Amino acid sequence: MFLEVVNLDGILAIHKEVGMTSHDVVFKLRKILKTKKVGHTGTLDPEVSGVLPICIGKATRVSDYVMESGKTYKAEVTIGVSTTTEDQTGDIVEEKNVNENTWSTDDIRSTINKLEGEIEQIPPMYSAVKVNGKKLYEYARQNIEVERPVRKVFINSIELISEISYDNQTCKFEIEVECGKGTYIRTLATQIGELLGFPAHMSHLIRLKSGGFSLEQAIKLDELRQIVEQDKLQDVLLPLEYGLNGLEKTTINDEEIVKRIQNGQKIEKQLIADHQFEGIFVVWYGNKAIAIMDTYEKNNALYKPKKVFL
Numbered sequence: 001m002f003l004e005v006v007n008l009d010g011i012l013a014i015h016k017e018v019g020m021t022s023h024d025v026v027f028k029l030r031k032i033l034k035t036k037k038v039g040h041t042g043t044l045d046p047e048v049s050g051v052l053p054i055c056i057g058k059a060t061r062v063s064d065y066v067m068e069s070g071k072t073y074k075a076e077v078t079i080g081v082s083t084t085t086e087d088q089t090g091d092i093v094e095e096k097n098v099n100e101n102t103w104s105t106d107d108i109r110s111t112i113n114k115l116e117g118e119i120e121q122i123p124p125m126y127s128a129v130k131v132n133g134k135k136l137y138e139y140a141r142q143n144i145e146v147e148r149p150v151r152k153v154f155i156n157s158i159e160l161i162s163e164i165s166y167d168n169q170t171c172k173f174e175i176e177v178e179c180g181k182g183t184y185i186r187t188l189a190t191q192i193g194e195l196l197g198f199p200a201h202m203s204h205l206i207r208l209k210s211g212g213f214s215l216e217q218a219i220k221l222d223e224l225r226q227i228v229e230q231d232k233l234q235d236v237l238l239p240l241e242y243g244l245n246g247l248e249k250t251t252i253n254d255e256e257i258v259k260r261i262q263n264g265q266k267i268e269k270q271l272i273a274d275h276q277f278e279g280i281f282v283v284w285y286g287n288k289a290i291a292i293m294d295t296y297e298k299n300n301a302l303y304k305p306k307k308v309f310l
Helices: 022-033 057-068 105-113 136-141 185-196 221-229 240-245 256-260
Strands: 010-016 038-040 050-058 072-080 082-083 094-097 115-123 151-159 165-167 169-180 202-209 248-251 281-285 288-295 303-309
Touching: 010 057, 010 221, 022 050, 022 221, 038 057, 050 057, 050 240, 057 240, 072 115, 072 185, 094 169, 105 151, 105 185, 115 185, 115 303, 169 185, 169 202, 185 202, 202 221, 240 288, 256 288
Parallel strands: 050 202, 082 202, 248 281
Antiparallel strands: 010 050, 038 050, 072 169, 072 202, 082 094, 115 151, 151 169, 165 169, 281 288, 288 303
């Protein structure tokens, strides 16, 4: 039986540890916080650690927008071996010996730079992408190969951040990647290998940033238990507005317009801002976000509320 906590609304930046699924984190948080309304903002594989923003209470309404925000990862790439899962957990598919004379550091750096901007990726067979209503990893476990949809993703930046090491006829190095939604870093590792002409896989991954939250802000579950026991949850629980930081915003001061928005009414564009917004945006009143707005599809001169918060 869950005990609902009054006014438990906001976002927590959780440091998910290796060995846990994102659903495990949600399950444990429901117990720690004694509330049902808890949702994550996109999954992290069990073998991946890093920041996982969690929306609680009314903040679950902005989880989609947190998921849309960019992410930053630190990954180790191993050149010379490819695997079934494109990471260190899979079976070896192909091996090709690498030595210190194969490339220079500049060769690897220039190769990595070719993957900046919009690129195409084919999701790994061991992934949760659905084809014909079934997840790809379900096909993979049955040894069924299916045609996977090509998707476009955006790599804001990719940088070599370590020395290049050679061991056991493989080459390893670390990269830092800032990317948009839907990017598979393990697939990115295999793409680096393809450009170099060698099999490759991602051998380690940690998420440094997600939804505007950094790993430095993130709290491990054991730490959170202590914080809750000390009745200091409000010190780390951030308001739902933090989940909207990636959206454009405007502030209004007219109480009548605020009431109209709160009632779900459409508003003339010139009453909201002196310029037109291309997509969705947030309307603030004082220090609170009151709604996410968008252009009304039936009348281009109006904005309509998509979600109202107050």
